[in-house]
């Protein structure tokens with residue numbers, strides 16, 4: 001396989017920066033490019049999975065949607081790492097809180113993802129249910145958050161294949177037996193790809209809803225308003 005790939009039309013890998021910020025929502029990627037970046041080039045339109053490169057405070061960074069779920073981020077992150085020479089992917093996603101301590105708009109820095117997914121086993125034979133984020137990137141994220149005076153909560157999250165669980169109480173077992181503080185749907189596959197390809201991955205999440213209290217944000221807020229995690233991650237421009 002070479003570039004362009006089946007899912008990314010860019011035919012010059014130099015156009016994509018070494019660090020890519022990756023929200024699930026391609027319109028969140030567009031919001032970041034429109035709001036924060038200068039000299040923006042759009043490098044992907046395929047399937048409307050928009051990807052952009054620009055400068056932030058004069059330094060280069062890319063941002064691209066991953067779509068929802070592990071198969072989707074599995075494809076995009078693999079192609080970026082393997083065929084476009086990307087070194088770091090920082091997912092910037094939304095999540096549902098599993099604990100009463102987490103409030104809407106709180107920012108989580110994921111230390112590790114727990115999952116029942118077979119993604120890593122099928123992709124490369126990894127048969128454990130936890131994968132860590134890159135500790136070096138996480139230390140840098142924590143430092144940037146502190147410098148920006150943005151509080152973060154660190155912990156293990158549940159990377160789930162299911163958004164609508166049949167049993168409304170199933171989250172209690174993920175929280176109490178597996179130590180997960182929130183749910184999202186991509187980071188386990190992202191971390192698996194980074195691990196097998198010798199690359200780096202991390203994940204920042206904003207609490208979009210509470211599975212405990214049922215408070216929730218709107219789709220518009222999920223697209224445009226989760227700016228604190230964006231501003232932390234943008235500090236990786238280089």
Ligand SMILES: O=P(O)(O)O[C@H]1O[C@H](CO)[C@@H](O)[C@H]1O
Nearest residue numbers: 023024025068093094184185
């Ligand atoms: O807001 P994003 O990054 O898409 O993340 C979360 O939101 C989606 C579900 O609404 C899933 O992709 C989940 O991981």
Ligand SMILES: O=c1cc[nH]c(=O)[nH]1
Nearest residue numbers: 094095096183184185
């Ligand atoms: O994956 C997700 C994202 C937000 N809220 C949830 O409940 N799950």
